Amino acid sequence: METDQLISIDIFCNHYKVEYSFVQSLREVGLIDTVIVQETQYIHLPQLQKLERMIRLHDDLDVNLEGIEVVHHLLKRVESMQSEIVSLKNRLRLYESLD
Known part of the structure; x- marks a missing residue:
């Protein structure tokens, strides 16, 4: 597998000064996906x-893992709603232009 779109979790943790266990916890609860290439875990x-x-x-606001899950879920819902609003606006413009 090509690793040009991947970064090693070890390198990521060293660069961002984050505990490896924190990234693993995010992976375990399904907030991020990782891949294993030649016994090394990578992040896309x-x-x-x-x-x-x-x-x-986590670091700046001291939000725990459960809180991060909630925030992530809410942000996904907001993004979905924003996308739906754009779609509805486009449909409305179409109907308005028919008048």
């Missing part, structure tokens, strides 16, 4: 922004 690069947000919640 597109997940970095989400993972950085979770680290800030």
Whole structure:
């Protein structure tokens, strides 16, 4: 498997000064996905922004793992609702242009 879109969890933890167990906990509850290549665990690069947000919640705001799950769930709902609003606005514009 190509590792150009992956970052080793060890390298990530060293760079962000995060405990390996914290990243493992996020993986165990399903907040992030990891892959194993040649006995090394990796994170997909597109997940970095989400993972950085979770680290800030944990470190800066002292939010526990359960709280991070709640925030993540709520943010996903907000994004979904924003997408639905855009879709509805586009449909409304279509109907308004028919008048």
